[in-house]
Amino acid sequence: MKFVRNSTIEKPMINRLSCRRSIAGFILCSSLTLATADTLNLGAKSHDGTFDGFEDGRFLFRTAEGREIKEPRSSVRKLNLTEPRQVALTRTSKREPDKLTMTGYENGKFAVKADGKESTIPGMQVRSITVEMDFQAxxxxxxxxxxxxxxxxxxxxxxxxxxxxxxxxxxxxxxxxxxxxxxxxxxxxxxxxxxxxxxxxxxxxxxxxxxxxxxxxxxxxxxxxxxxxxxxxxxxxxxxxx
CATH class of the missing domain: 1.20.58 (Methane Monooxygenase Hydroxylase; Chain G, domain 1)
Incomplete structure (x- = not known):
């Protein structure tokens, strides 16, 4: 993937799909105003925006206004994703991450898919989650x-x-x-x-x-x-x- 430049502003030209987790988001991803948004439910309040990942027991989330927040796992009741995310999930018992499809979070558990099979992973067993980015998208x-x-x-x-x-x-x-x-x-x-x-x-x-x-x-x-x-x-x- 290369960024093309000329005598004025140019958009980054995406030539490959192999690039993963942003900007983000770049990627990504990542600071965009989306027509639909992920929702981080804290019970008394909720945030609309983009799920950026999970580390050190905290959800990384970018609000629709572009503000980055970190919410402790104990404060989060539910995470609704607009669409499943490809993630690299590292468990507390392993050094290397697992490549999974994450579909949400509820009742203290991350909902994931692997090889077409759905399962849940207790939040206390998760060390980190890195959202992989599709740079073409x-x-x-x-x-x-x-x-x-x-x-x-x-x-x-x-x-x-x-x-x-x-x-x-x-x-x-x-x-x-x-x-x-x-x-x-x-x-x-x-x-x-x-x-x-x-x-x-x-x-x-x-x-x-x-x-x-x-x-x-x-x-x-x-x-x-x-x-x-x-x-x-x-x-x-x-x-x-x-």
């Missing part, structure tokens, strides 16, 4: 929830011009800096994905967690580029967009 959700940017802007004819005003020069430099920062961010993310593809075990899970955080970190970088691009088009209304 992650990319599709991002495209659905985030308006696609305007077409790339050709600035090749501006850099050599001698008649630019001070304001136009400042706007152009701001756009170039924002564009360079965003492209560098995508390049770094692409390198992390390649490392993750080759990694296994705890190292792979750590890289997936990094990618998931980066998905949220990408948004302000992208927003700065969008702002600078708008300013550029205002300063140079005759710019040709590819």
């Amino acid at each position: 992650f990319g599709a959700m991002e495209q659905a929830d985030t308006p696609r940017p305007v077409q790339p802007i050709d600035i090749s004819g501006l850099t050599a011009r001698q008649d630019l005003t001070a304001e136009q020069t400042a706007v152009l430099k701001q756009y170039q800096a924002a564009n360079g920062k965003y492209n560098a961010f995508l390049t770094e993310s692409s390198a992390l994905v390649e490392q993750m593809d080759k990694a296994t075990g705890a190292k792979r899970e750590a890289l997936l967690n990094v990618l998931r955080r980066r998905k949220a970190e990408e948004q302000p970088v992208k927003r700065d580029l969008e702002i600078s691009r708008t300013a550029l088009l205002k300063a140079f209304p005759d710019l040709v967009q590819k």
Whole structure:
């Protein structure tokens, strides 16, 4: 999987399905506004958002507002998932995780499937749960929830011009800096994905967690580029967009 860049904002291009647990979520996954959401029921109150995993006896959950919360297992009555999740579940009695399909949590037990068979695992027997990410689905959700940017802007004819005003020069430099920062961010993310593809075990899970955080970190970088691009088009209304 590689991130493609050009003279303006580009979406990460997903070419493989082998990348697992985000951003998240990137992955994932992961900071998206979903049409439907997971629900973490605490009895007196509940949270809608995205289940991010389980570790150190706490549920990791990202609310619909993007806030990350950690709720102790003893406080959680039920977890409803919008759809089953592929997870790596590590039991307290084992070092290596089991690859399972998780369908929810209720009455102190995680509901899972393995080889087509349904079963439950007591929460006290679970050390950690890592949600695996399908980056193709992650990319599709991002495209659905985030308006696609305007077409790339050709600035090749501006850099050599001698008649630019001070304001136009400042706007152009701001756009170039924002564009360079965003492209560098995508390049770094692409390198992390390649490392993750080759990694296994705890190292792979750590890289997936990094990618998931980066998905949220990408948004302000992208927003700065969008702002600078708008300013550029205002300063140079005759710019040709590819």
